[in-house]
Amino acid sequence: MRRTLVAGSVAAWLVLAAVMLPVSVAQSTIFQGTPTPDPDDQTQVMAQLRADYPRVDGSTSAYPLQMTIACHVYAVPCSWQENPFAEDYYGPAFDADITPELLDRLWGIVHSGTHGSYMNLIAGDADIILVAREPSGDELTAAADLGVDLDVRPVALDAFVFLLHVDNPIDYLTLDTIRAIYTGEMTTWAGAGMYQPGLDALINPYQRNPNSGSQELMLRLVMGDLSMINAPDMILPGMMGPINVVGDDPYGVGYSVYFYAVHINAHPNIKLAGIEGVRPTPKTIADWTYPLTTEVYVVVRDDMPPDSTTVLLRDWLLTEEGQAVVASSGYVAILPKED
Template sequence: MKRKAKLFVLLLIGMLVLSACSFTQPVEDSTGKTGSLSNSDKISFSREIFPRIDGSTATIPLSEGIVMRLLKTTEEETKSFIVHNKTHSAYVNLIEGNVDIIFVTEPSSEELQLAEDKGIELEVVPVVKDAFVFLVNTQNPVNSLKLQEIKEIYQGKITNWKEVGGEDIEIIPYQRPKNSGSQTIMENVVMKDLEIMDAPTEFKPEDMGELIERVAGYDNSEKALGYSVYYYASTMYTKDTIKLIGVDGVKPDKETIKNNSYPLSSAYYAVLRKDETSDSSARLLLEWLLSDEGQEVAQESGYIPVK
């Protein structure tokens, strides 16, 4: 009888151990690939073990949505818990080990070099779709530009709106500072191996919201051209006096971004250090974000899922 009782106790302990470990156990999908469990009830995150997050301004709602779902926090508690220091500072913080995971645009060449100099390899994983968009004042009659025209404007070859179907007025092409998220996309996705013309400081607003304000302003009306990312310009910082223009005849919206018909589709990425262990909180969070439930939270936060 004692022997049976002893076996029962050992069996019970074994079941408890398996149950306690279940949230870290990967599961196979129909393709044979492993992924995280999609039920947040099995993700035992707490404030104490939650990964340290940083990121771009445009991914603040994503981080807040994740925290509210996994930590069951109120909106007020979440806003005090999440701090994003903008794209470049987020990369620096990750490389220096001050944070565990960041939600950002792709790294610039300088950020990749900084990581290499520190002996750090970055893992860059797309988690939501977005797009790079161009915007003008609503007073500007131009509704679309060819990609080639955009390149020539930012090379300084096209300088007047009449050359691209607008009024006979100069083009003021706004840029962002080096290593800002939108400037990196402009360099890597739009211009590629072409050099952007130098612009005076007053045409390089530090803040993405400030760039939108400049384009929206009455003084610039028909002159200004600027760029941003779709989520930020259409959701976080909207203005009645700006409009997003098409590229090669295709306007950016959720449908054209989702089906990739808009030519400048991009993404927001989760970036972590490659030496993160498989059971680290950062990796568990990334696995959950790519699960059905994580993508559902991303969509509820206003983003376009990658799946």
Template structure:
């Protein structure tokens, strides 16, 4: 196994996080910020039994993935290259979940940090004879958001299903005000739409959304729910990291489901019902010594998992 040489200041931070077991709550510098404005620090020497690997601009894998994993992609590039987050931002220009898998299949990228795509994408890869290695690196949750003024704090899984099949049409049916429910959806190829169909609806068919109620961007859906008609009639869904850690749901309420509030604890202990991993994905044909394969293995290592934790995601390991 290759030992990745990481600039010393950043490596020390990862070790410190591992030792204390805490996650910075947005205060203070992130791992990417510790080297901002300066040159990379001296590297840490690996043990003699491990082969060294150094990431450079020239060998850095072409990353792609989901919108909600862009901050993680930037952090990975920042740590592994020893540059500030601003300097590496162009290395994490992700093209959304479904398209990122197609880019990997077509040779347009080397590694994905992404949510699970629609099942049709797996069929596309199978038909093309494209084989891949795909491993979970973090866990996220699909969450439902309403206006902060909406008196409803919790829905059951069955109620959510009936809202999106069109059986429940008024908030008073679920303990709210006498208002029609305006249920926003994501576009068919988005990662959160795939999660909605897989985790929530299962074999149930979603009602066709009215014109203008299917939103292509996560930020657009959040904005639509927040500003709809100046009332609390709207509901929509997104991923927890985007809503909470990226603070995109400010002014909105994240609903509990089956009386379980989504947070880092309920995601980690799996008591929140709508969970799905983020994955690292590479071609199965990547050689063991390729930069993409080395990064893939690193994301699953204790150091990679510590970085995932510092960035506010819920790692799959501890």
């Protein structure tokens, strides 16, 4: 059973195929189906993964999920650690009672960002990645040039969100309003419903850099065939950029993903806009009523040996036990919990 990339429905996951056919992501499809590991043999699965843990990479926003998985596999207690100078992080405390070798192994897990991790996977410098979007056209071209096919499967739910300053009286935006803002058709917040006497209230529409996970989601989920305004000085690199800049700009608007904006880099001056009258919450993401609900993907090269720990980890993540670990990270599990 397969369905087209991006569009999805929780209902589609209620009936799981018994066999998954190998299909290249270049054909614009993703997999769903019953994973291959025996869910009753978790001890053996964990032992195999600990003996030969794959080389991992992924999106910035998916790093806590990656660490949650590794901590589970290695049976290491992990939690959110506060970082007063940058983003909070998830992992073992620096004074955790574990061997230096294991601590180094866990802290050796790094994420290169969405585009960087795709390129590392394609080049053979990573075995498995967790990413906030399916591959971009540039990434598919790079894969095709090297004769690489990508196996892309949804592993969790997230959401594409729009960031507003808490002092902005607007709480909801429509997709048409967002498109008007980012094509330059709408330039003042008065046009979006905000009016403050004596102020021009010009909209400052911040963007992300090309090929970043957030920018690709913006183009695919919101803009479609519309061209965004050419404003190089409004392009912000890195996921921290929109959070920090909009947090200091009452007239700014930017975009990110829900997990990052809520769990990794929550900002006291940032609120998430409701879209088409629906606020992004775990519930509205889980039932897909939030209109910009997205999927997080686990991706491997299609030529990975079926008996490799890379494939074992990928398939285990799609079992009930693996999805429970996904849910423990704060992401919304993609498979319904069985009664």
